[in-house]
Amino acid sequence: MAENKTKPTRLSVAAFIDALTDPARRTDAKALLKLMQSAAGEKPKMWGPSIIGFGSYHYKYESGREGDMPVIAFSPRKAATVLYGMTGFSEAAALLAKLGKHTTGKGCLYIKKLADVDQHVLEAMMVKSLATKRARRPS
Numbered sequence: 001m002a003e004n005k006t007k008p009t010r011l012s013v014a015a016f017i018d019a020l021t022d023p024a025r026r027t028d029a030k031a032l033l034k035l036m037q038s039a040a041g042e043k044p045k046m047w048g049p050s051i052i053g054f055g056s057y058h059y060k061y062e063s064g065r066e067g068d069m070p071v072i073a074f075s076p077r078k079a080a081t082v083l084y085g086m087t088g089f090s091e092a093a094a095l096l097a098k099l100g101k102h103t104t105g106k107g108c109l110y111i112k113k114l115a116d117v118d119q120h121v122l123e124a125m126m127v128k129s130l131a132t133k134r135a136r137r138p139s
Helices: 012-017 022-040 092-099 119-136
Strands: 045-047 049-053 057-060 067-069 072-076 081-084 103-105 110-111
Touching: 012 022, 012 045, 012 049, 022 049, 022 072, 022 081, 022 119, 049 081, 072 119
Parallel strands: none
Antiparallel strands: 045 049, 049 072, 057 067, 072 081, 081 110, 103 110
């Protein structure tokens, strides 16, 4: 079975953000870092080389594959910033409708610019997602 590449590392979150070459992406990353840290009440950790995560949970699939993942996370990519763990709760669809300009993929939320979305709605999504996941998987 293949090993999970997304694992916590000792890489510096600040150094990763400071190394982002796109100034707008760097500014958005700093703002998301503060927003997620406030919502999660936890310090950020690098997961793999490019994902900034908060908290963690253990999963195990029926196939036997298992591992650990951040509860919520983001990754400033070239085309968009990807937010992980922002769905999976009952109010997700209603909040996504109010969020602003975004796209979604398999469990991911993509935003081009943080200014394109309502940050209060985004924060509400973070809080709801965290509460739902923590209730399902208590530490």
